[in-house]
Amino acid sequence: xxxxxWFILIGSLLLIVGFxxxxxxxxxxxxxxxYLLIGSIVGPMGFALFHFNPLEESALLELLTEIAVxxxxxxxxxxxxxxxxxxxxxxxxxxxxxxxxxxVGLVALFGYYWLALPLGAAVxxxxxxxxxxPVLATEVQVRHADDSDELRFALTCEAGMNDGSAxxxxxxxxxxxxxxxxxxxxxxxxxxxxxxxxxxxxxxxILAGMGVGWLVERIRAHxxxxxxxxSFLGLGLIAFAYGISLLVDAWGFLAVFSxxxxxxxxxxxxxxxxxxxxxxxxxxxxxxxxxxxxxxxxESSLVFNEHLERLSEIVLVLLIGGSLFWDSWSWRxxxxxxxxxxxxxxxxxxxxxxxxxxxxRLRNLAGWFGVRGIGSLYYLMYAIQHGLPEEIALxxxxxxxxxxxxxIVVHGVxxxxxxxxxxxxxxxx
Numbered sequence: 001x002x003x004x005x006w007f008i009l010i011g012s013l014l015l016i017v018g019f020x021x022x023x024x025x026x027x028x029x030x031x032x033x034x035y036l037l038i039g040s041i042v043g044p045m046g047f048a049l050f051h052f053n054p055l056e057e058s059a060l061l062e063l064l065t066e067i068a069v070x071x072x073x074x075x076x077x078x079x080x081x082x083x084x085x086x087x088x089x090x091x092x093x094x095x096x097x098x099x100x101x102x103x104v105g106l107v108a109l110f111g112y113y114w115l116a117l118p119l120g121a122a123v124x125x126x127x128x129x130x131x132x133x134p135v136l137a138t139e140v141q142v143r144h145a146d147d148s149d150e151l152r153f154a155l156t157c158e159a160g161m162n163d164g165s166a167x168x169x170x171x172x173x174x175x176x177x178x179x180x181x182x183x184x185x186x187x188x189x190x191x192x193x194x195x196x197x198x199x200x201x202x203x204x205x206i207l208a209g210m211g212v213g214w215l216v217e218r219i220r221a222h223x224x225x226x227x228x229x230x231s232f233l234g235l236g237l238i239a240f241a242y243g244i245s246l247l248v249d250a251w252g253f254l255a256v257f258s259x260x261x262x263x264x265x266x267x268x269x270x271x272x273x274x275x276x277x278x279x280x281x282x283x284x285x286x287x288x289x290x291x292x293x294x295x296x297x298x299e300s301s302l303v304f305n306e307h308l309e310r311l312s313e314i315v316l317v318l319l320i321g322g323s324l325f326w327d328s329w330s331w332r333x334x335x336x337x338x339x340x341x342x343x344x345x346x347x348x349x350x351x352x353x354x355x356x357x358x359x360x361r362l363r364n365l366a367g368w369f370g371v372r373g374i375g376s377l378y379y380l381m382y383a384i385q386h387g388l389p390e391e392i393a394l395x396x397x398x399x400x401x402x403x404x405x406x407x408i409v410v411h412g413v414x415x416x417x418x419x420x421x422x423x424x425x426x427x428x429x
Contacts, residue, residue, distance in 0.1 A: 005049070013038065013314055030412035032317050036405060039321020052322040054377075054397050055384065061319070062381035065374050068312035069163060070256050072374075074238050075305050076160040077260020078298040081153070082268045084261065091150070091356055092157030095366065099352030100162045103130040103370075104169045106344040115336065115399075121392045124173025128380050128396065129340055129403050131166040132159045133373030151362050155369055160261075163375045164201060164254030168194045170379050179387045192249070200250035205258025208241040212259075213266030216297055234301025237263065264298040316374055317408065323401055333402035340403055341410065345370035365418060372407040376400055 017031065042049045054061055081088065104126035111122030132155070171193045175182035182189040212233065219226055241259040245252035346367035353363055380400050384393050 009038075009042070010314065010318075013318075014311075017310070017314070030408075030415060032313060032408045033412045035314050035317035036321045036408050039318040040324055041321075043322035044325045045321075050322050052319045054323055054381070054401070055390070055393055058381045058384040058393075062378060062385055064312070064316060064319075065378035065381060068309070068316055068374050069253065069378055070238050070242060071305050071309050071312065073160055073163060073253055073257045074234060074260045075302060075309055076156050077257045078234075078264050078302050080157060080160070080261045080264060082261075082265040084265060088153075089157065091154045091353060091358055092161065094352045094356065095154060095158040095349065096161035096165050099158075099348040100130045100165055101169075102348035102351055103340075103344050104166075106348060107340065110336070110339055110344070115332065117395070118177065118392070120173050120176030120178075121396065122173075123176055124170060124383055124388075125396055125399060127166050127169035127173055128376050128383070128400055129372055130169070131162040131372075131375050131379075132369075133163075133371045133375045133407075150358075151365055154358075154362070154366060158366075159371075160257040161254070164251040164257065165198065166375075166379065167197065167251045167253070170383060174383060174386055174388075177388070177392070179383075197249060197251045198254060200248055201245050201252060201254035202258045204244050204248075204250055205241050205255035205260075206262045208237060208244070208255070209259035209262025209264075210266045212237050212297070213263045213270065217267070217270040228297065230297050230300035231304035233297050234305055260298070267298055313374075316377070320377075320401065320405060320408075324405060328398065328402060328405075330398070330402075333399050334406070336399050337403045337406045340372070341368075341370070341407070368418065369411060369415065371411045372403050376404055 013035065040046055044051050086093075104123065107126035107129060108119075108122040111117040111125045112119055115122070115125075117125065168189070171180050172182070172186075172189060174180040175186075175189060180189075183191075216228065216233070237259055238256050241255040242252040244250075245255040346364075349367035349370070350363055353366075358366075377400065380393075380396055383396075388396075
């Protein structure tokens with residue numbers, strides 16, 4: 001495809017989405033399915049107008065997915081409720097740490113014993129497909145910080161945290177393949193990749209978010225006529241927190257999510273505002289934030305970043321469709337995707353939420369809506385850029401693309417009907 005054709009294709013999609021946005025929201029499927037279908041039609045499965053090769057373009061795809069995930073993590077973070085309490089955050093914490101670790105283990109066992117992958121490659125595959133995706137899971141995400149729905153909160157918060165908590169397992173897989181130093185008996189991996197990188201990432205994010213929130217409030221208090229370019233402040237916070245994390249070998253995804261949460265928390269605290277979670281927000285009512293929320297940097301920058309998030313979704317899902325061949329749907333790949341959706345995710349969620357008071361219907365839905373997407377592609381491209389052998393890289397690309405594409409379709413057609421049934425059962429129960 002020529003440059004002109006690409007502009008026409010993407011421009012047409014943006015126009016279609018812009019004109020039909022209210023209609024798309026009522027259709028019992030997600031817009032990502034449309035992007036995937038169009039990418040498949042113009043790609044090798046259709047007219048073969050273009051073919052995107054993830055192995056040859058791994059550096060470009062790593063950068064694109066990295067930017068998309070960072071923007072999505074910020075959008076998820078500024079919609080998190082404040083104050084942050086262990087009671088409210090217990091479920092997503094257990095999902096992001098316990099359930100995700102169990103998923104890595106289950107997938108690694110499947111990859112090693114059933115797919116006959118080397119142990120390091122099996123662990124890496126588990127780390128790639130374990131985290132849920134903040135980019136493609138918008139239909140089950142919190143719409144704003146006053147959304148009191150427990151399911152949406154748990155899934156959004158989980159997606160925000162496990163995109164960072166998966167990184168140690170990525171490094172473990174690379175280490176087992178001889179591409180990363182794990183240290184004697186894995187002590188370096190535990191001390192640096194798990195404890196330091198995770199803790200430092202969270203700490204950097206909290207300090208950066210609180211700093212920006214405090215600085216904005218101080219400037220407003222002393223200069224009442226000052227105005228801010230909120231979208232730039234949001235993007236600046238993303239880049240600053242991520243850059244500092246990279247500088248000190250901390251997990252930047254955790255830093256960006258933590259920075260967004262801390263920004264929202266700080267602004268509300270300094271403004272003397274409290275959020276009300278007394279009444280659940282039903283579908284169709286998710287877009288009504290606090291009356292004064294538009295005065296905050298976190299809320300004002302959210303709209304702009306959500307538009308960037310949607311744009312990145314269009315481009316990346318098109319590329320996924322253009323990466324697929326008909327033989328991408330091998331029984332090996334489809335069987336692996338079925339294992340992830342119907343075994344690894346539900347089992348890990350139910351085990352991870354043991355000891356909580358979460359109702360069974362919430363656990364069942366959380367176990368189903370483990371959307372895989374852009375984050376998985378980023379981790380895989382990251383591994384390829386760190387020297388993953390070509391034979392293993394091709395196999396993991398094959399398996400990961402099948403999981404992501406099937407997740408877009410299977411979860412995309414089931415999310416709205418399932419959420420509607422969930423709300424009907426809540427009203428009746």
